Amino acid sequence: MTEQAPSEARPQRARRADFKHHRVITTRWMDNDVYGHVNNVVYYSFFDTAVNAALIEAGLLDTASSAVFGVVVETGCRYSASISFPESIEAGIRVAHLGNSSVRYEVCLFRIGDEQAVAEGHFVHVYVDRKTRRPAPIPADVRAFLQSLVREPAA
Template sequence: MAEPQPTDRAPVRREAFPHHRSITTRWMDNDIYGHVNNVVYYSFFDTAVNAALIEAGGLDIHAGPVIGLVVESQCRYVRPLAFPEPVTAGLRVGRLGNSSVRYEIGLFAGQEDAAAAFGHFVHVYVDRQTRRPVPLPADMRAFLEGLVVSGA
């Protein structure tokens, strides 16, 4: 059975993501309304994806010949997050192409099972110098294949 997508009403569950990362909220993340501002959710998405790639050895942000450019992003907000609440970002790959990846991220408050937010972004991997699409490096592809969720 396919996992719920952003347009579905069913909650997105923690177990739908093979990779997890703890993220600490900060006082400055809260906005005037007392919850984490919407733009910070995208920062959490970036942190989850790029930290996983760096730790897996698939991304050298300073000198690697390949970089990822975001060409699409989306977030569905289900319930607010707020400082000092701990957040866990769940990460999976919804689509793995030749030079592109659709990352799907769930943000979970504390120990909650249902996502407070669910979103995605698409990276197109390009040559650092020419900015032309290139195939994913083998080590990055190997790591990402482990995050592909069937039916996601």
Template sequence: MTKPIPKNRTDYPHLLPITTRWSDNDVYGHVNNVVYYSYFDTVVNEYLLRHGVLDFSAGETIGLVVETHCNFFAPLVFPEPIEAGLRVEKLGNTSVRYEVAIFAQGSDDAAAQGHFVHVYVDRVTRRPVPLPAPLVDVLKRLVTA
């Protein structure tokens, strides 16, 4: 298996500053691998909330995470400020594949990058449903070639 090359921050149309926390570090003195998935979740949901297309308490449709992946290239350490980059790699009928990268402040190359797939389902039946039009409109801004 070949390891991907770190992407550049210019590859991501949306960047979110995130403050690392003391509890993000592990006994090895760097941000623990599981915390990166929290950063992925944060940048995706912040974007959706900011654009008014996520109503996690009463929306008819909800996005369920069905797949995640992350490659690590460089360690990050608390109290280092970071940024999460977000783009959409694939906009399907019922699903979205988000590409996410985590950057140390001032670095152009990703310290980690991966993906996050949401399948949209009916809140009650949990059956897949087409992506709502307002969601599609907001996500199209993040689609990359």
């Protein structure tokens, strides 16, 4: 095994203050795997839940009738520490890129009261027309909400 060069060192974990929108999520018994921590696939569910709940609560997504909605086309996650049941965590949401029909979210999970993320994820929604399932422009009201979550440039 070779030692990492400084340029290859793992980047600093995201901090709670890097996010404008936060949501508490409670782990469930079924989230734990045989190793006693939340299984990696559940993290993606937490990301999806945090973003879609924010859109629903803002009145911007009706899963049964919205004419245009986002579908996930890409996901990723980097894990720094494990979480387990019973535990409440907090998801921080921000927008890293806002295109014509797509948005890249960054969603990080924090233990309640901790400043550094235990998991740093991303996913991309491409907005599609409900009937044709073809890409469609992000609706103006959704775009305004997403714009409010755009990541501030590092100082």
